[in-house]
Amino acid sequence: MLQSKRQGLIMRVFCLSLSWALVFSPIVSYAYAPFTRPNVVATSTRTGESVDLSQFLDGSASTADHGNNDCTMLILGTYAADFNAIEYAQRLRYYLPQLEEEGVKKIGLVLNCETAAAEKLVELVDLDTSSSSSVEVMVDPQGEAGKAFGVGKGWQPDNEDMSPFLKLFGMLWGLGAWATLPAVIGGYIGNPFVPQPWIEDALAVGQKKNRWPDNALELDQDTGNIKVNKFSELPYVGSWKRRPLELATLRLQNMLDISIKNWSDLSPTEEALKSGVLTQLGGCVIVDSTGSVVYEWKDPGICAVANFEDILKKLKAQSQ
Numbered sequence: 001m002l003q004s005k006r007q008g009l010i011m012r013v014f015c016l017s018l019s020w021a022l023v024f025s026p027i028v029s030y031a032y033a034p035f036t037r038p039n040v041v042a043t044s045t046r047t048g049e050s051v052d053l054s055q056f057l058d059g060s061a062s063t064a065d066h067g068n069n070d071c072t073m074l075i076l077g078t079y080a081a082d083f084n085a086i087e088y089a090q091r092l093r094y095y096l097p098q099l100e101e102e103g104v105k106k107i108g109l110v111l112n113c114e115t116a117a118a119e120k121l122v123e124l125v126d127l128d129t130s131s132s133s134s135v136e137v138m139v140d141p142q143g144e145a146g147k148a149f150g151v152g153k154g155w156q157p158d159n160e161d162m163s164p165f166l167k168l169f170g171m172l173w174g175l176g177a178w179a180t181l182p183a184v185i186g187g188y189i190g191n192p193f194v195p196q197p198w199i200e201d202a203l204a205v206g207q208k209k210n211r212w213p214d215n216a217l218e219l220d221q222d223t224g225n226i227k228v229n230k231f232s233e234l235p236y237v238g239s240w241k242r243r244p245l246e247l248a249t250l251r252l253q254n255m256l257d258i259s260i261k262n263w264s265d266l267s268p269t270e271e272a273l274k275s276g277v278l279t280q281l282g283g284c285v286i287v288d289s290t291g292s293v294v295y296e297w298k299d300p301g302i303c304a305v306a307n308f309e310d311i312l313k314k315l316k317a318q319s320q
Helices: 002-027 059-065 083-101 115-125 144-149 164-172 180-189 198-208 246-260 270-274 308-319
Strands: 041-044 050-052 071-076 104-111 135-139 217-219 226-229 283-287 293-298
Touching: 071 083, 071 144, 083 104, 083 115, 083 198, 083 246, 083 308, 104 115, 115 135, 115 246, 144 283, 180 246, 198 217, 198 226, 198 246, 283 308, 293 308
Parallel strands: 071 104, 104 135
Antiparallel strands: 041 050, 041 135, 071 283, 217 226, 283 293
16 A cells, blocks of 8 residues: 555656646747857867867768768757766767767767866766767857857846856756756656666766765676666666666766866856856757758756757657
């Protein structure tokens, strides 16, 4: 009897959160040009050279280097200590082989920070950005590329008298970033239907780097491979595609041992704070060899980044 009541309560909470997301989902825009103005540039951390992002997305260049059906992906991230930037990097690390398999041969990750901060972040999440990798990290300290892409600018973006940290606090409650609360709550209650395997991979990276909480997984001491995911042992919900508390635990790792612990290395400069990067959100776009948009997304809140499972579905449909 008690077990039945618990299961019923869990499902009611899940359905309430799902309904909340569905009610507000039409607010998100899915139709826009990659950039609203020309000559949008970022600096490559690999070469130190300026990269014209419109040319980076040019399908003809990708076709010349690879194949007629190849795609280019550009992620407009946030500042390096931000939840969204960290999760984009973690998701990209896990999904990179699958993206390449589906024809994404060139990927740009633009971060609103200085080169040293970007290099520190990719090191912390173990994202391969070497010369042999298809991922090129670029920096745009003032967030101009994201603004040209049309990303959200958060709460009170034009109020120069209000502290950017106060604006950020308001966004944590959904002000100027409506999807923040649903995204955060979803990390606690899980999802029985939609898998997010990148979470387990990111947790494993964190444990290998001695981040706390460090008991979510049981790792093989010799290989580092995952032997047991402790969340799969939870009663009633252990078989869910994304278990309750799993994503919330990763975000706690990210907050404590990436963002806060490395704040001096990852935080925006004073000049960047004045330009609004602390509250600026992110997004991403994928174009094919003809320049047509295959997938596009603008973050509607903190922790509400693009779902890479949806991206793979779009790419598979495109190739059929």
